[in-house]
Amino acid sequence: MGKPTRPRSLADTEAKAVLRGLRTSPRKLNLVAQLIRGRKVGDALAQLKFCHRRIAGAVKKALESAVANAETNHELDVDRLVVKEATVGRALVMRRFKARARGRGARIDKPLSHLTVRVAERPAPAGETAGGEGRARRPRSAKPGQPVRAKKAGSARRPGPARGAK
Numbered sequence: 001m002g003k004p005t006r007p008r009s010l011a012d013t014e015a016k017a018v019l020r021g022l023r024t025s026p027r028k029l030n031l032v033a034q035l036i037r038g039r040k041v042g043d044a045l046a047q048l049k050f051c052h053r054r055i056a057g058a059v060k061k062a063l064e065s066a067v068a069n070a071e072t073n074h075e076l077d078v079d080r081l082v083v084k085e086a087t088v089g090r091a092l093v094m095r096r097f098k099a100r101a102r103g104r105g106a107r108i109d110k111p112l113s114h115l116t117v118r119v120a121e122r123p124a125p126a127g128e129t130a131g132g133e134g135r136a137r138r139p140r141s142a143k144p145g146q147p148v149r150a151k152k153a154g155s156a157r158r159p160g161p162a163r164g165a166k
Contacts, residue, residue: 008036013121014084015070019062019116024055025111026088032059033086041067041081041119059086059115066117076121084120088113 010016012163022029033052041063048060052054063083070076091112 010118011120013076013123014118015066015076016116016118017062017066017069018116019058021091022055022058022113022115023110024113026090026113028053029055029059029115030088031114032056033088036063036083036117039083039088041078044083052067054066059117061115062115063134066119067114070119070121076119079117080122080124082122085116086117086118087116089116090114112148 007126032048032051032055035051039047044063047059048063062071066071067078067081071078089113090140093112093141094110096110097110098108
């Protein structure tokens with residue numbers, strides 16, 4: 001006779017964690033959140049471990065919480081998780097006043113932030129092998145989505161006089 005359950009806002013292959021009231025400005029928090037967006041979870045945790053910013057520890061805690069939620073609540077494979085998004089939002093701003101010269105006061109703003117980390121499970125490739133053999137590699141110069149072309153004969157740089165030599 002109670003309320004009906006709310007439908008799940010995430011896909012079946014996703015999990016999230018939210019940290020509210022972090023004592024840093026959203027601008028500073030977003031710099032750390034940019035480090036992990038789109039990365040594999042293992043790479044993102046390593047990046048946060050060696051980040052020198054103070055708030056990186058809290059971001060790491062949120063990411064670990066999202067991974068734990070994915071593993072325990074949704075039975076997702078931890079090895080295939082990717083940080084789908086890391087969003088930063090503004091929370092309230094504490095306003096304090098500091099005494100200044102000649103009887104004046106100056107307002108000091110102390111902002112707080114919210115952080116939401118969403119992880120998603122990548123689909124397993126059809127021909128995935130343990131060692132990764134047989135996977136065609138794209139050259140670094142090629143962009144994603146472009147066909148890989150074979151090199152032309154004789155397109156390699158020919159040896160010639162050294163630069164600056166006459």
